Amino acid sequence: MKKYMKIIPLGGVGKIGYRNCTVYESQDSIVVVDMGLAFPEGATPGIDFTIVDTNYLEKNIKKVKAIVITHGHFDHIGGLVHMWQKVPVKLYAMPFSMEVIKSQFDYKKAKMPTDYELMEFGKEYKIDKNFSFEMVQVMHSIPQSGGVYFKINDKKVFHISDYRFDDAPILPERTNYKRLEEIGNDKLDMLLVDSTSAFSEDNPTETDVKENTLKAFQEAEKAIAICCFSSNVSRVLMTLQLAEMLDRKVVVLGSSLQRMMESAVRTGIIDAKLVEKVARKTEDVGNIGREKLIYLGTGSQGEEMSAMARLARDELRGVRLKEGDVLVHSATAIPGNEDSVWDMFELMAKKGVEVKARHNGYKIHASGHASRKDLIRMFHIMKPKVIVPIHGTTQHMHEVERIIDEQTHSVPCTIAYREFIQIDEENMLEVHDFNENKLLKETGEFAVDGAWQIPLEDYFIFRQRKFMHEEGAVFISMALNKAGMIVSQPSITSKGLGDEDKLKEVYTYALTNIYRQMKANNMDRAIKDIEKAREVVRIAGRRAFIQHRGKKPMTVVDFVKI
Numbered sequence: 001m002k003k004y005m006k007i008i009p010l011g012g013v014g015k016i017g018y019r020n021c022t023v024y025e026s027q028d029s030i031v032v033v034d035m036g037l038a039f040p041e042g043a044t045p046g047i048d049f050t051i052v053d054t055n056y057l058e059k060n061i062k063k064v065k066a067i068v069i070t071h072g073h074f075d076h077i078g079g080l081v082h083m084w085q086k087v088p089v090k091l092y093a094m095p096f097s098m099e100v101i102k103s104q105f106d107y108k109k110a111k112m113p114t115d116y117e118l119m120e121f122g123k124e125y126k127i128d129k130n131f132s133f134e135m136v137q138v139m140h141s142i143p144q145s146g147g148v149y150f151k152i153n154d155k156k157v158f159h160i161s162d163y164r165f166d167d168a169p170i171l172p173e174r175t176n177y178k179r180l181e182e183i184g185n186d187k188l189d190m191l192l193v194d195s196t197s198a199f200s201e202d203n204p205t206e207t208d209v210k211e212n213t214l215k216a217f218q219e220a221e222k223a224i225a226i227c228c229f230s231s232n233v234s235r236v237l238m239t240l241q242l243a244e245m246l247d248r249k250v251v252v253l254g255s256s257l258q259r260m261m262e263s264a265v266r267t268g269i270i271d272a273k274l275v276e277k278v279a280r281k282t283e284d285v286g287n288i289g290r291e292k293l294i295y296l297g298t299g300s301q302g303e304e305m306s307a308m309a310r311l312a313r314d315e316l317r318g319v320r321l322k323e324g325d326v327l328v329h330s331a332t333a334i335p336g337n338e339d340s341v342w343d344m345f346e347l348m349a350k351k352g353v354e355v356k357a358r359h360n361g362y363k364i365h366a367s368g369h370a371s372r373k374d375l376i377r378m379f380h381i382m383k384p385k386v387i388v389p390i391h392g393t394t395q396h397m398h399e400v401e402r403i404i405d406e407q408t409h410s411v412p413c414t415i416a417y418r419e420f421i422q423i424d425e426e427n428m429l430e431v432h433d434f435n436e437n438k439l440l441k442e443t444g445e446f447a448v449d450g451a452w453q454i455p456l457e458d459y460f461i462f463r464q465r466k467f468m469h470e471e472g473a474v475f476i477s478m479a480l481n482k483a484g485m486i487v488s489q490p491s492i493t494s495k496g497l498g499d500e501d502k503l504k505e506v507y508t509y510a511l512t513n514i515y516r517q518m519k520a521n522n523m524d525r526a527i528k529d530i531e532k533a534r535e536v537v538r539i540a541g542r543r544a545f546i547q548h549r550g551k552k553p554m555t556v557v558d559f560v561k562i
């Protein structure tokens with residue numbers, strides 16, 4: 001069989017943190033890198049999140065040999081719990097990532113894949129005689145992150161999703177520069193690379209963040225509250241270390257942070273002795289004065305049910321922040337979350353809590369993604385023949401292209417968006433459009449909606465939901481006898497349109513309208529065509545609400561046969 005290699009980004013391009021899932025395919029085997037989720041957007045109200053369609057993998061299931069996980073962020077692992085049953089192949093992940101995956105399966109009460117392997121950095125995993133991969137350590141905002149280095153036929157491709165360079169990290173782990181240089185010196189054919197922070201010039205180190213956070217902590221005279229992502233183990237460790245220095249006690253708020261901390265201890269990333277000193281419950285604080293406390297919680301995005309947002313609303317049992325306390329925001333608001341973060345800050349400020357965050361000049365956060373400087377450094381180490389930006393919007397990916405143009409004229413850059421890439425035996429690079437190859441049909445997207453998975457193309461359900469949300473709903477029901485005659489006055493109820501008493505007048509208009517239209521359609525005595533009658537009643541009823549309530553409610557008509 002003719003040898004070939006294909007790279008199909010089922011997800012992970014076109015938006016940031018967007019259900020990463022990339023297919024690496026040869027003539028004999030397929031390996032999938034990551035199975036992430038994306039959080040819902042306005043057009044799909046009510047859903048939990050979206051995942052990619054696994055149809056392509058299911059159709060080629062005999063070829064699919066492995067799923068490899070780069071790191072434990074939800075945009076890389078969050079889809080697994082819903083997708084793995086459809087693609088039940090061996091799962092490869094680093095121990096910390098596997099811990100996060102396990103707790104996700106536990107949380108969803110799903111059965112964890114039994115066939116999995118805890119990976120080691122630097123070890124070569126052979127899938128078949130022409131296909132192998134290796135995990136190479138890079139730094140990111142979660143422990144044990146890696147890039148996947150593939151050797152497929154005689155081609156070498158390096159998939160580095162989320163990474164940054166940090167030469168002064170807090171966690172006891174480092175980028176494996178030696179291995180990166182070896183790979184770079186070994187003639188790399190293609191580099192897939194993180195474009196998330198392509199627009200930022202530079203990025204502080206985690207040690208810079210720690211020093212600035214120390215200053216912010218030292219300014220506090222009373223209690224300190226600090227919020228970060230639960231998976232940002234570096235910030236958790238930083239907080240524990242600063243608490244030691246300042247002789248304060250850390251109180252961890254929220255179960256996700258506690259679980260993540262336990263995972264970090266189990267995998268040897270954080271010293272168990274440091275964690276032992278932490279209070280897990282507010283009752284454990286005893287009579288320690290508030291000037292000796294640091295509350296560490298999730299909620300850096302102002303998420304409604306997070307510990308920090310509940311603390312801001314005074315809803316957390318046994319803890320209150322007061323005048324003179326300090327809130328340290330150890331994160332940035334992800335685009336789209338600015339309002340909820342600001343609302344949380346406002347609630348804190350109204351209590352007299354001093355908010356220390358990016359907007360008022362505190363440099364207490366560093367991104368986990370490669371800045372322009374980091375990208376240039378990576379390109380110089382890797383010297384790849386082709387660079388494919390991933391993990392960004394079209395503008396981010398184009399920015400990487402611009403950086404390459406300015407810096408390294410010899411490196412051609414290909415943007416992969418809804419395309420797949422094929423390198424043939426003559427080392428020609430081909431980029432095929434999904435439409436042209438009829439692949440688009442096989443690479444749709446699904447909304448995880450409670451217990452169901454709904455194709456996003458089923459736009460109707462989401463439109464209906466949005467409609468009800470904005471315009472309210474009206475329910476009209478009529479009782480008919482066997483002959484189809486109306487035996488009682490139609491009943492009208494509504495939701496989301498206002499007080500029933502106030503709506504009585506509109507209901508009367510609606511009834512008059514319904515009777516008039518039924519008469520005009522010869523339905524006032526007996527109904528022969530139920531579907532036609534349903535439409536006549538629906539339009540007549542709805543029109544009354546448009547005219548007298550100024551809304552266009554979703555109108556549901558029900559005939560009850562008695």
Ligand SMILES: [Zn+2]
Nearest residue numbers: 017073075162
């Ligand atoms: Zn990511």
Ligand SMILES: [Zn+2]
Nearest residue numbers: 071073140162
């Ligand atoms: Zn990530």
